[in-house]
Amino acid sequence: MRFCAFFLILIAVHVNSQQFVPCLYDIVVQQREESNPGYKQALYRAIEDAAKESHLRNDEIYTIKVVFHVVYKTEEENIHDSLLVRQIERLNRDYRRQNADTINLRDVFHPVAADARIEFELNEIRRVQTTKTFRPSFTGLPDQVKQTANGGSDAKDPDHYLNIWVCKIEPLTFLGLESPVLGYAYPPDALSHWPAGSAAPAKELEGVVIDYRTVRDDSYYIKQLNNNIPMLGRTTVHEVGHFLGLRHISGDAGILGVNCEGNDGVDDTPTQGMQSQFDCNKEQNTCGAGEPGDLPDMVENYMDYSSEDCQNTFTKGQVAIMRSVLTTLRKGLIEDVSGTDDVKISGITLVPNPTSGYFSIKNTSDVIIHSLEIMDIRGRIIQQFNSGFDGYFTLDNLEAGLYFVRINHQITKKLVIANP
Ligand SMILES: [Zn+2]
Missing domain, CATH: 2.60.40 (Immunoglobulin-like)
Structure with a gap:
């Protein structure tokens, strides 16, 4: 794969300035852009076009069937069923806006807050013991975790199930710097008109990968911050947001410092010039301060990198994107599945x-x-x-x-x- 030196330098600066890369979504998208120039623009356009379709304005509740793959080396990594059930409950509360901490949302954001009307159903837990190590780099992601032949666990019918792999993700290292990685997800593949295999990874690689500590523990020690950050199961909420077409609310900006040119393709998230660094700073207003109608940075949004205990909301614009993806690019996820293990029958x-x-x-x-x-x-x-x-x-x-x-x-x- 050709590799973008410029991007690599940007990330190096990013890590060096005491920031880090907990979610690899931007790297996922950049790698696919590298192998197929124009990918990024086409992806964003397809998702935003889909979100404008009027048939999405309905109240139907969509249910996504979830398959967890626990790929573990040690018993500590082989996390208990009850934690996975708790993770599903977290997804359901947050995507239905039934989480108790919505009361912490500032008044200025109440008009845009939305119930995504998306629910999650635990379908299966698969467990695989491995001897492999899953370490991301700037040139490759540890998708071996999704392949039985490479020490991972093959996806279950990725057209109809959301596969979530839970494993130990080794830190990202570069020039001696280390950044912990909490998870990553591929965006929906909007490029069906491109030659097969040219941009997207294999269909079987769709889904979400999360570090087991984001599910198991109440906090995660981040060396760069010299602090324990709270873990409430919202790494998965965030990564599933990417899987359903959402970007970070700061868009692609803010890697070298505050940059207000970024755009996440959503009208009702405020312009934000950089990622929050796991704080919960409600005074933060990186762009447009003092201008009429300007809003502060939305640290309550699941798609910022704010602390999980101050995240509590998706916006209407984000919900429109996710629901449109579920009726177009990922429509199999909400279809009835017929087969030996899921025959739908009433009565x-x-x-x-x-x-x-x-x-x-x-x-x-x-x-x-x-x-x-x-x-x-x-x-x-x-x-x-x-x-x-x-x-x-x-x-x-x-x-x-x-x-x-x-x-x-x-x-x-x-x-x-x-x-x-
Ligand atoms: Zn992310």
């Missing part, structure tokens, strides 16, 4: 659900039930029933959590077991 309901230890099946469909299996979140069968389908099913002593009930080896229903 079969598990009651009560959540349950504390038993349930029955309410069946008004034409399906005759002849087998029923309880599966855990990793897809392992933990209990089976071969008769008694019109009575109560008593569950073995199972821990609270999310389970799947598979009927006739084909139809899958979710069952939540709550604490008795």
Whole structure:
């Protein structure tokens, strides 16, 4: 791959000036621009054009099915199911604007704040133990984590599932400087008219990669800041924003210091001349201070690099982009998936659900039930029933959590077991 020396120098300065590169999105886009000049402009234009389409102005709630791949070397990296369930809950609260900290949003931004009406459903957790190390560089990203043959875990049907890989991401190093990396994501591929494989990585590489510590821990020590920064699961909220077409709110500006020429393609985010550096400075106003109608920097936005405990909002313009991407460039994500593990059928309901230890099946469909299996979140069968389908099913002593009930080896229903 040809490499842009200028970009490399910019990033070196960036790191050297006590800033760092926690999210590799800009590098992702720049690398694809390097291999295909014009990529960046075409990508942004396609996304912004899609967002203008009027059919997006509806209230439908879109649900994205999520597959986690935990690719670990040590047991510490092999994080518990409950943390992944908590991550899904975080995504749901933030993308539905049901997070308690929306009350911290300053009044000036209330008119633009929006519920994205996007929800996330945990579909599967896959675990792979590896001997490989995943280290990004300015010329390459550690996409081996997405490939079984290279010590990672192959994506599940990337047209229909959001694949999220959780692993240890080694720091980015350059000229002896180190920058921790929290995650990265590829933008939607808007370049279908280009020759196959010319710009986009393989379809199987779509998705989000996050460092396990952003999910597991309450804080992350950043050497450059000499500080622990809070971790609330919002690295994933941010990276999924990129995956759905969003850019950092400062656009591509501010690498060498404050630059107000950047543009994130969203009208209702204020012009911001640089990334916040994991602070929560509500006095910060990098561009247009004193001009009529000027707004301060929006440190509450998930697409800034502000501290996760001051982020609480997407804007209407950002929501329009994400929803347009879900009805165009990534429309498979909200389609019904038919196949062996996700047959959609109405008329079969598990009651009560959540349950504390038993349930029955309410069946008004034409399906005759002849087998029923309880599966855990990793897809392992933990209990089976071969008769008694019109009575109560008593569950073995199972821990609270999310389970799947598979009927006739084909139809899958979710069952939540709550604490008795
Ligand atoms: Zn980012």
